Amino acid sequence: MGVMTYMRNRMHIILGILILAFLATILFSWGMGYSGAESDQHLVAKINGQDITYDQFINAYNQESSAYRERSGQELTEATRQRLRDQVWENMVNEILVQQAINKMKITVQDAELFHFLETNPPEFLQTQEVFQTDGRFDYQKYLEALHNPQGNEWLQVEQIYSDVLRRQKLQNQIISSAVVSPDEVKEAFSDENVKYEIEALSIPINPPRSQAPEITEDAISKYYQANKNEKYAVPEKRTLQYVSWMKTPSREDTVLVLNELEEIAFRLTEGELFEDLARIYSVDGSAANGGDLDFFARGQMVKPFEDAAFTAEIGAVIGPVETQFGFHLIKVTDKKTEEGQEKVRASHILLKVETGPNTIDQLMGNARLFSYDAEDQGYEKALLSYNLKADTTKGGIDKSSIFFPGVGYVSELSRWAFSSKAGSISQIIETDNAIIVAQLLSVTPPSIRPLEEVKAAIERELQRQEREKIAMELAESLYAKAQEGTALKSLQIDSIGVKLQRHSDFTINTAPGSFRNNKAFAATIREMNLNKISRPIKSSRDFSIIQLRMRGKFDETKFGVEKESKYEQLLTQKQNQLITEWMQATRDAAKIEDFRDRFF
Known part of the structure; x- marks a missing residue:
């Protein structure tokens, strides 16, 4: 019972890869019935010896493609197809690895556990079913009565789905069990978000202005190349x-066919058919559901040919075809007004796009x-x-x-x-x-390996960068020594090589300025610094900085008392998700994944 209570209380946590991969397979319904009898030529992959067949992969891909079309209302481009194939691949590989881990660890769910979970966590998709509702609202008693009094095997699929979900939840609980957040970590995270600082920073640039490039010897270039050629080149x-x-591309014939269709639509309008009815039938624009109505619009809101035609037409007039980048339009002006000195038109339209027809493709x-x-x-x-x-x-x-x-x-x-x-x-x-x-x-x-002559210039630049960084570090250390002896940072500026003192104020560690943002060394330094003390040089991508802390704001104990619980939950969730991600990556790294996708895609 303790395990189930813990699981129920933690359901709000983002379950990450483990559950998401499984839910994806529920949607895809690609099946896990690997027989091993398929020829390797029909396989998309082997995961630790377990097959993914072409049919299984393509079923998953087709369902994801259909879901994409439904979500976006668009057909797939080749780039989108490739992205969806990669997404399906990741889901299927992760699902197999998770299932293999569950089997290896012999993780099971007892009937009593599953029944208790379903009692206390009615699935959302069942809550919306009319049979479990009273007056349009979910009726928990009806749900319990159905759960306690099955009439056949109607609960079998639900039990199978949630038995798998709970096994994954148990695996996840084992993975995240080592996640611990200390009170000090909570306090530090709150402080990083809320405590304001003011500093002076003496910046020593790694690549100072007007400086000469360090000389790099042929021997140094050769040694760097030999040490890095297999990895980098x-x-x-x-x-x-x-x-x-x-x-x-559409042919002239395709254009003529569209114009003929518009001519037929225009004729039907003269015969008394309603513009909005024909728009619903023929228009390929999103406004078709509203009878082609575009509501009021001012100049500058439509493409120019459309706008010019609409603003020059009389109310009630049907004009066109008007060609724009979207296709050909029949336009009906339904109203005009002036609002705050701006002329506006209300119009409906029927849009037909010129698309490449079958005759053109055959040719x-x-x-x-x-x-x-x-x-x-x-x-x-x-x-x-x-x-x-x-x-x-x-x-x-x-x-x-x-x-x-x-x-x-x-x-x-x-x-x-x-x-x-x-x-x-x-x-x-x-x-x-x-x-x-x-x-x-x-x-x-x-x-092959790129020859030395081909990469020599790039190697020279890299070694020059390293040498500049070394020179800047040595200068920073010497300036730090002078500051420790009592020389003010302002007096250590060297304008000729860009060594300058800057003041930064009213920032938190999480909103630190410029190159200090997300700099762990900078954050650790100013958290611990005493007022007016001088830091050792801190490296960023562009420079080394010597910091003097001028002001640290007060820690708001009252606000911390209000927010510390939510901050704790946030940090715990972050650590748990990181553990899941690391586990999944380690599992993939240790797995034997044979990828045969290039046979098919």
Whole structure:
């Protein structure tokens, strides 16, 4: 009972990866019935020997894609598809690893635990069901009666779902059990948010103005290169390809079809049909549900062609078609007024977009087929000349992660084809939302190390940066020594190299100015400093600073007493979530994850 009470009390905590991954699989319904009988060619991944098949992955992806369309009201671009595939992949890998951990640790949920949980935590999706409501509100007694008196196996799916949720909750409780927040941590966090400071900071720039670059020897550059070449200068295998594309832009025929449709709509208006009814049927704008009504608008709120037409038309007039960047409009002006000296128009419209029609796509596909046949028969270069086409080339080559191609956008299929083909190969026709593509793989460049001459200048700059940082640190230490001997910080300024004293006031540690923001060394220093004391040099990305504390505000004990409980909960949740994240990452690092996605995507 103690475990269940603790779990119920902690349900407000963000459950993080463990529960989210599981809930994602409930939505995706991709199933966990791995038989191991599938050929490896049908696998998207193996996670510690456990299979993810192509069908399981694509089912999850299709459901996530549908959910995205429903949420956004938009079709997917290739970039969005790639992002959703990555998201589904992460969810599925995490779910398998969590389930494997639960099985390995033999975490179970007893019937009594599950029943008690369902008694005290009615699922939200059941609370909205009419059978559990009285006068439109959730009736807890009806819910309890149904729970205590099942008529068959109607609770089986709920029990399965929440049994899995509770197992994950138990795993999570084990992971987060080491999270402890001390009273001192709570007080420090409150102080960082509320206590105000005033400081003087002597800044010693790492890259001072008008300074000469330190000289770096050839030997130093060579040693740095040898020490770092495998980590910093490794170049993955690359593929260079050329490709021609036929963009799916609307043809004149597509435009004429839209204009003819608008002409037919205009004729129906003259026959007495209502503008708002036709807008609901034909308009592709979001205003269609309101009969095309756009309400009142002033000049500057609509695109200019639309605005000019609406403001020059008489009330009741239907004008158009008017072409804008969005398509062709029929516009009906329904009212006009002047408000605070500004003329306004109320109008409704019917918007039709010119889209690439099937006849146009068939013609483009036919052109691509003819080119493809001739490229195979005569050679790619001769086909380019014959059809007077110019190919785009991936200058510098692409690696396996490259999915963006100039001129055609995101095409993961093109990258996958390039890395599964031999030099000289010509692709089949590749079709995307925006283009039809035929490509040739020009060359394959094996993995390599960038030569020293190619990276020499970059290494020299890095070593110069390190040398400047060393010089600045030595100067900062010498100025600190003088300050310790009693020299005022103001007297230590050196204008010629940008060593300047600045005063910063009315800030908290969480709102510290400039390079001090999120600087742990700075925060730790001023928390402990006594008034008017001098700090050792504190490094930031741009400089070293010697700090003198001029003012520390009072700690508001009354406000702290009001907020300390919520601050404790906030810190505890942060630590728990960090432990979950670290556990998940460590579990992934230790897992054998075989990724075969490049076979399919």
